[in-house]
Amino acid sequence: MNHPTRRIARPALHSLLHLLLLVLPLAAGVASARSSWLPEGWEPEDRELRLHERPSASEREIRVTRKFLSVVELMDGRVDLEHTTLEGAGGRIRMAQQDGNLLLLDAVGDLTPGERLPLSVAYEDGTRLELTLVRGELRTDLNVRVYRRPPPTKEEEEAALAESLAGLCLEYEQHELLRGRMTCSPEEDEAPRVGSGGVQESRFRCEPVTHECGVKLPSWLHRRQSPGRLTINGQEGGGGKVGMMGNSIAYWMPLQTVVVISVFNMDPKRRWRPGEYALRREATGEAVRLRAVKAEVPEEGVDFGKVGLMSFVIDTPSSGTERFVLEVLEKDGGPRRIRVEGMTFEAPGKETPAR
Template structure:
């Protein structure tokens, strides 16, 4: 399937190749009016454009593209009145409405085009005869373009979700086992007098279904993780933990996984902070996403936490991440000596 760039490139190439195919200037004038001008423009609905700005100028033999910059086309509910067989509507890549003009419009003719969005909204346009101008591409914005802060927040949220999904499916689910009784073995009596059976356990077949993009690098450990001062945790503190980092040029994700070993207490995350080790200065966290049940991580269960920060300019500066237990619980997670150096060429995406 063609993407937007490919489609736009093909449109531009068609404008260059058609005159060449004609061979001579006299042949060119037979299909293209003298002074004809193709246009590529934007329509900002949030600025309440006038009726004339909502007109899409079309010309026979040319494809006009209406591109929804913040929505998806619902072609089944999109309507065009009065065109007959002269104009065909098609959909491309979800958000592109292709207006294929195979017949002429009369001078002054106006064809109402009602574009339906998948979220239920509608946009009213009007197709008119292009004369000497044709709108080859109209990019439509329902909302103002996102600010830099909004773009950073959206990227952070996407990274947080992607990394948590990857950790959960690729690593946690791979370790699960399925166990069933061995039918060939007769039940036996244990020391307690209760009948027992032997079980055969095998790994659960699992396919993650996706790979990390090449620009996102996964590393085994972001730093030294301790729980109440014990590296990696353990039975004495009632919890085990691990840290993973995902590096990209703009933002970095730190994922913590915890395994609750305390039969009497669930674990719930409380306050958290990322600081520069040298100064103690707090570092801004773009997104914090938790895959932890509201009631907390039960005995034998795993919880995941994702923290997204701006990738530090220095790859050697050291940071510390601390997560406390909610309601004054005694278990404190700390990842010390974290650095975010740029990965080398030998660090492949998994």
């Protein structure tokens, strides 16, 4: 699944480059004049500041050293640089914003021993983070990760990533449905004519609706044909008899697969709302965990002539041949039951990708 590189990657890379600039000349035997500006025993720091643990005043100090970049990384917020203030710097500290949540502090001048510069970092939500810049001496804070709330657990991170993946696939599938939309209007230049039944008729001109997606699938996510056979009350694809038509598609990646079900309500007397759902092994009926479920369905349900979408994130099974079934029941005891039967999760081969 989308396990992105941690957002500290850029500051960490910057820190690494600084260290390389120091280490390489020394390893090559270059005269120590190049690094003579560094205090002997200088140590870079990479640390966390957990505001929910009520850190002391000394923990809120950011130790800066001339010619080094210190980064304050807001782990659960974004920097409002316009309203961020630094008092008494006198041009010795340059501030910049990067990637929304990074505040870059470039020390182009020295702070005097014991000098304290109040730094008030503004969040975009209006709250503020009060810090103090001090002279680095033998230590420099190259990266300080700030948490207002406890960092998410591994399980919470995985759940959030699965939820994001479900949303991405739903959004892209909505685009695929809109690409085929048509708009029809009467031929204004042609007078109405009488058909064989004596009813007046008009000709219509139909044209596709221009639609730009604005969503691009990442290279590691493959949109594929349905992993199984979709039925509604036992009828493949549904139809007028069951008052609904349906389709399924898959978004595959090595660790997880997203199955998206689209339903078109054909019953003018009844809305459709998803109720209980389950993923099971077809051979044993054993329930299998769903990582995330997301539905693009109005609270009142899918009205007649409208489409609803559901997205199910599944841990991709290690076996590409084991069969599974995904079932969605109608809410409030409704009679329509959707099943995607005989699902298998083989890795993409040379088959033509779904469009």
